[in-house]
Amino acid sequence: MDLLDQDLGSNKKISFKKEIFRFLKYWPWIILSLVIFYLGAYFYLKYTQPKFLSKTTLLFQESKSGKGALGDLKSLGMGISGDNELQGEAAIIVSKPILNKVVKNLNLGVSFFIKGKIREVELYNYSPYTGRIINEKKNFYSASYILEPVDNKTYRLTEGALLSDNNLFRYGYPASLPFGTVIIEKIKDKSPDKVKVVFKSETVLVKELEGGIVVKTPSGLLMDLTLTGPIPQKSEDILNELSRQYNIDGINDKNIEAQNTEDFIDNRLGLISVDLEKIEGEKENFKKTNKITDLDVQAGIAVNRLSGNVENIFNQSVQLEVLNAISDMVNSGKEQLFPTGLGLPGATESLLTQYNELLLTKKRTLKQATVVNPTIKAFDIQLAELLVSIRKNIQESREQLQRKLGQTNFEMGEDKAAIYKYPTQEKIFRNIERQRNLKESLYLYLLQKREENAITLAVTAPKAKVVNPAYTVGVVNPNYNQIKTASLIMGLLFPLIILFIVRVLDTKIRSKEDIESLAPHIPVIAEIPFDDSGKTLIEKNDFTIFAESFRILISNIKFILRAKEINEGGVILVTSSVKGEGKTTVSVNTALSLSGSGKVLLIGADIRNPQLHRFINRNKKGLTDYLVSGKTDVHEFISNSGLDSRLDVLFSGAKAPNPNDLLDMKKFDDMIDSLKKEYDYIIMDSAPVMLVSDSMHLIDIADLVLYTVKSEFSDNEMISFAQNFRRDNQIDNMVFALNAVKPEYSKYGYKYGYGYYSYTKPTNRLRKLFNRK
Numbered sequence: 001m002d003l004l005d006q007d008l009g010s011n012k013k014i015s016f017k018k019e020i021f022r023f024l025k026y027w028p029w030i031i032l033s034l035v036i037f038y039l040g041a042y043f044y045l046k047y048t049q050p051k052f053l054s055k056t057t058l059l060f061q062e063s064k065s066g067k068g069a070l071g072d073l074k075s076l077g078m079g080i081s082g083d084n085e086l087q088g089e090a091a092i093i094v095s096k097p098i099l100n101k102v103v104k105n106l107n108l109g110v111s112f113f114i115k116g117k118i119r120e121v122e123l124y125n126y127s128p129y130t131g132r133i134i135n136e137k138k139n140f141y142s143a144s145y146i147l148e149p150v151d152n153k154t155y156r157l158t159e160g161a162l163l164s165d166n167n168l169f170r171y172g173y174p175a176s177l178p179f180g181t182v183i184i185e186k187i188k189d190k191s192p193d194k195v196k197v198v199f200k201s202e203t204v205l206v207k208e209l210e211g212g213i214v215v216k217t218p219s220g221l222l223m224d225l226t227l228t229g230p231i232p233q234k235s236e237d238i239l240n241e242l243s244r245q246y247n248i249d250g251i252n253d254k255n256i257e258a259q260n261t262e263d264f265i266d267n268r269l270g271l272i273s274v275d276l277e278k279i280e281g282e283k284e285n286f287k288k289t290n291k292i293t294d295l296d297v298q299a300g301i302a303v304n305r306l307s308g309n310v311e312n313i314f315n316q317s318v319q320l321e322v323l324n325a326i327s328d329m330v331n332s333g334k335e336q337l338f339p340t341g342l343g344l345p346g347a348t349e350s351l352l353t354q355y356n357e358l359l360l361t362k363k364r365t366l367k368q369a370t371v372v373n374p375t376i377k378a379f380d381i382q383l384a385e386l387l388v389s390i391r392k393n394i395q396e397s398r399e400q401l402q403r404k405l406g407q408t409n410f411e412m413g414e415d416k417a418a419i420y421k422y423p424t425q426e427k428i429f430r431n432i433e434r435q436r437n438l439k440e441s442l443y444l445y446l447l448q449k450r451e452e453n454a455i456t457l458a459v460t461a462p463k464a465k466v467v468n469p470a471y472t473v474g475v476v477n478p479n480y481n482q483i484k485t486a487s488l489i490m491g492l493l494f495p496l497i498i499l500f501i502v503r504v505l506d507t508k509i510r511s512k513e514d515i516e517s518l519a520p521h522i523p524v525i526a527e528i529p530f531d532d533s534g535k536t537l538i539e540k541n542d543f544t545i546f547a548e549s550f551r552i553l554i555s556n557i558k559f560i561l562r563a564k565e566i567n568e569g570g571v572i573l574v575t576s577s578v579k580g581e582g583k584t585t586v587s588v589n590t591a592l593s594l595s596g597s598g599k600v601l602l603i604g605a606d607i608r609n610p611q612l613h614r615f616i617n618r619n620k621k622g623l624t625d626y627l628v629s630g631k632t633d634v635h636e637f638i639s640n641s642g643l644d645s646r647l648d649v650l651f652s653g654a655k656a657p658n659p660n661d662l663l664d665m666k667k668f669d670d671m672i673d674s675l676k677k678e679y680d681y682i683i684m685d686s687a688p689v690m691l692v693s694d695s696m697h698l699i700d701i702a703d704l705v706l707y708t709v710k711s712e713f714s715d716n717e718m719i720s721f722a723q724n725f726r727r728d729n730q731i732d733n734m735v736f737a738l739n740a741v742k743p744e745y746s747k748y749g750y751k752y753g754y755g756y757y758s759y760t761k762p763t764n765r766l767r768k769l770f771n772r773k
Contacts, residue, residue, distance in 0.1 A: 025744060029495050037491030041483050047118040051228050051477040054235035056243060058464040060086065060221040089464075090215040090223060093246045099206045101245045106237055108205050109133045110182070112147070113196040120196060124231050128190035133199060136180035142200045143179050149192035155184065157197070209238065223464070232472035239470035250463030265450045269443065276439045283432045309412045316405045319343060320398065326352070327394050330387055335359060338390075345397045348390070355386045509714040511745040515736055518719040522707075522726060524736040525560070526553035527746055528586065530711070537615060537643070538589050550593040553737060557590070557704060560735070566703050571672060571682045573605075573702035577690040577718035581710040582739040584611040587685035588643075590706070595647040598680030602641065603650045605686040605698055607659035610652035612685060616641050622653025626671070627662045634671050648679075659687075664697045672701055690721055696729070705734040711741045 024030075092098070103109065110131035113120040129147065145157040156167050157175070169175040171186045182199065186192055209227075216224045225242065229235040322342050329338060337359060338352040362379040369376055509515060512524045528549045538547040561570045574587040584606075591602040604612040607624055626637045634650070641647040656662055675682055684702065686695040699705055707722055726734045 023496060023499055026495065026499060030492065033495040034488060034491035037487040037494070038484070041487030045478055045480055045483060048478050049119055049121070049230045050475045051230055052232040052235065053226060053228050053473040053476040054232055054239055054470055055224060055226045055468070055473055056236075056239040056466065056470040057468040058223045058225070058243060059467045060089065060223065060464050062221060086217055086221060086223070090217060093223070093225070093242065094210060094213050094215060096206055096210075098242065098245050098249055099209045100202055101249075102209070102238060102241045103202050103205045105245070106241055107132050108238075109200050109202065110184075111198045111200070113198065114193070115196055122231055122234075123195065124234050127195065128187050128192050129184055129195065129197070130187060131182055131184040131197065131199075133201075134174060134181040134183060136201055140179040140201050141204050142198065143177070144196060144198045145177075146194065147184070147197045148194045149186075152186075155186075155192070213239075213242070222467070228476055236470035236472060240466075243464070243466050243470075247463050262450065265446050269446050269450070272439055272443045272446065276436070276443060279432060279436045279439060283436060305411075309408050312408045313405065313412070315343075316401055316408065320401045320405065323348075323394050323398050323401065327391070327398070330391055330394065335383065345393075345400075348393050348397055351386060351390045351393055355383065355390060358382055358386065507716045508712050509709055509716065509719060509738070510711050511741065512738055514716075515709060515719055515738060518716060519723040519736070522723065522734055522736055524738055525556035526550070526737045527741045528553070528582075528589075528737065528739045529746060530740040530742045536585055536589075538592055547593075550589045553586075553590060554593045554597075556735075557594075557706070560704055560733075564703060564733070570680070571676070571684065571701060571703045572706055573684045573686055573695065573698050573704070574706045574708060575686045575695050576688050576708040576710075577714065577721055578688050579609065579691065581688075581708050581714055583688070583708040584614070584685050586706065586708050586737055586739060587683050588612070588615045591641075591647055591681075591683045592643055594681045594683070595644040599646045599648075599678070600681045600683065601638070601648050601650060601675055601679040603682065603684045604652035605663065605684040605695070607652050607656055607662065607694065608687055608692060610655075612649065612651055616643065616649055622651030624653035624656045624659075624662060626650075626653070627665055627667055628656070634675070659692075659694045660697075663694060668697075669701060689725060690718065699729065699731060703733060705731055707734055707736050708739055709736055710739045711745055713740070 107130075110133065112123045112127035112129055112131075114123055143159075145159050148156045148158065150156055150168060154168050154170050157169060157177070158167055169184070171184060174181045174183055177199075179199065184197070212227055212229070214226045216226070218224060225239055227235045227239055229238075319342075322339075322344060326338055326344075326348075329336060337356045340349055340352050340356065344352075358379060362376060362383070365373070365375055365379070512527055515522075515524050526549055529545050531544075531546050535544075535546060538544075538550055557570075557572065572590070574583050574590065576583040587602060591600045594600045602612070604610050604622060610622075621637050623637070626634050637653070638648050638650050641649045662668070672682065684698055686698050689695050709719065709722075722734075722736075725731070
């Protein structure tokens with residue numbers, strides 16, 4: 001297989017093990033990050049004021065209603081009727097009036113704190129002082145002072161570092177402060193101490209409670225109230241007081257309503273009693289004057305008949321009005337639905353129903369057809385015919401009703417004439433009797449409601465039953481386990497993220513895999529390790545990993561040249577992208593390695609910046625001297641390297657102003673052709689191709705282009721340039737050699753070299769890691 005034809009990126013796989021160990025080599029930093037984050041969480045939890053969740057549960061009674069007096073009595077209870085009303089009660093229980101009462105009863109406007117090294121802790125019930133705000137100025141929100149006892153009778157309030165005699169006050173006496181007047185008293189059983197006192201207005205406290213108290217309705221008629229705070233006892237007291245004030249407020253509202261109802265009933269009973277006595281007196285005087293006993297039997301028949309006729313007239317008049325209204329609708333010419341079920345004659349009701357159904361059918365058909373559709377036109381014809389029938393039927397029905405109405409009026413005239421035969425006083429007596437019955441019924445109803453209202457006033461049942469008095473569930477903030485776990489996770493992720501970001505932003509070439517990922521079609525035939533000792537040349541009988549890497553390099557070079565059927569005189573061009581990538585080092589060591597199996601010539605083709613003299617004693621004359629001279633024998637300019645008897649060197653020679661022209665001379669090509677016959681391998685150390693174009697002509701005569709890349713020096717853009725350089729110039733004999741590879745970026749690392757060739761005591765990796773730049 002030809003190395004140059006390999007597609008190194010087609011089956012590229014990610015080595016998870018290598019990626020993991022790439023990060024694990026920074027384990028000291030990871031452990032340090034874990035320790036720092038965990039200590040941060042530890043001190044945060046130690047000095048953060050914990051907050052506790054307190055909770056109470058209320059149960060509401062269901063409102064029951066029934067018929068009769070028992071139902072009325074049940075409706076006077078304190079229950080609620082459903083979820084909507086329960087949601088309303090959830091808003092009422094945290095309303096500002098109720099919260100104001102809680103703030104006042106618990107005296108939350110004055111708080112005492114003891115100052116610690118890190119945080120302040122509220123004393124609440126453990127405070128040696130008590131205080132209250134008598135009055136406060138407008139737009140006051142909060143103020144804090146340092147309370148310092150002076151003696152058993154006086155104390156000092158200071159704000160900041162200012163001290164004066166005007167700040168001295170007496171226990172139990174009003175103290176005038178900039179925001180208002182307060183009273184602070186000392187508790188006898190507790191020794192006074194220096195504390196911080198905070199005054200807050202009711203407005204601020206009510207807003208804090210509104211935002212802090214959470215109301216939930218889990219199921220049924222239950223209501224949960226929760227409050228989170230640093231002092232469990234304070235939160236429990238607030239919730240218990242809130243439940244108590246809510247029940248008191250509900251009872252007071254109910255009692256006010258009942259009291260107003262009682263006053264109204266008593267007032268109305270007095271007025272109705274007077275009216276009832278007056279009506280009874282009128283009835284008694286009327287009967288005595290007119291000597292009336294019972295006229296019901298006498299007037300029964302006439303009255304019953306008259307009543308029936310009155311009802312008939314009413315019904316017939318109503319039917320006539322309905323017929324007239326429908327007749328107007330029919331004559332309006334509009335297509336509209338007619339009312340049915342109004343007690344009209346059966347034939348009329350049938351026609352109207354038929355018309356409505358036909359009209360609805362037409363409208364449904366119009367949703368899918370136009371007015372010119374034959375079906376629609378057929379519906380129009382049928383509707384017109386029905387309208388004609390309806391008009392005719394209505395006219396007949398109207399005539400029949402008018403005849404019946406005349407007959408009924410005639411009968412009523414006869415009944416009235418019969419009734420007029422009785423004394424006119426009967427009508428007056430009936431009127432008096434009706435008024436008496438009305439007033440008596442109203443009087444009895446009010447008496448009943450007054451008794452029910454009296455029961456309501458006597459009821460003191462709370463609006464909601466406290467199922468669970470306020471209790472503390474536990475600490476909710478900070479969450480110790482969660483913060484500790486999060487600190488460990490963050491301590492682990494933080495350095496990994498930083499390393500990942502550094503790795504993503506890192507554009508340097510470090511390993512063979514980096515080159516293969518950017519230029520998959522150019523093989524990397526050697527990884528030359530980095531040597532801490534500064535070694536640059538291999539020696540005879542050298543079994544270090546540095547020397548072995550060049551043996552691998554020349555093995556691959558020979559394999560490629562054999563594959564290209566070049567058995568002698570192989571020309572190898574060594575170049576790079578920029579200066580400093582080690583192409584001269586690679587050139588010299590490659591030539592040394594090849595000299596072990598044949599005669600090798602090393603040519604300094606970098607005329608602008610020759611570097612061979614750093615490794616081999618410089619000869620004054622060289623390539624440029626030969627090219628500009630008239631001599632045809634190049635051997636005068638070639639000398640032995642002194643490193644190996646089979647390694648000769650042709651130095652760059654004197655610097656020339658036109659290196660491109662020199663290297664492009666036919667004399668140079670003839671020189672290479674002649675030297676191929678004498679040497680097994682010719683190594684040309686050329687100029688960087690990214691900076692100058694001196695090496696372009698050398699590429700054409702080279703059998704193999706060895707492109708040098710330096711680990712942690714060369715950039716990704718240089719590999720992209722090399723790939724584009726190969727494609728643009730159609731170079732099919734180009735390979736990479738990765739130079740100065742550190743163990744962590746090598747495929748095998750140093751440990752295999754140590755074990756097989758030689759052993760060198762490894763340095764302290766931890767110290768090396770921390771000293772890494």
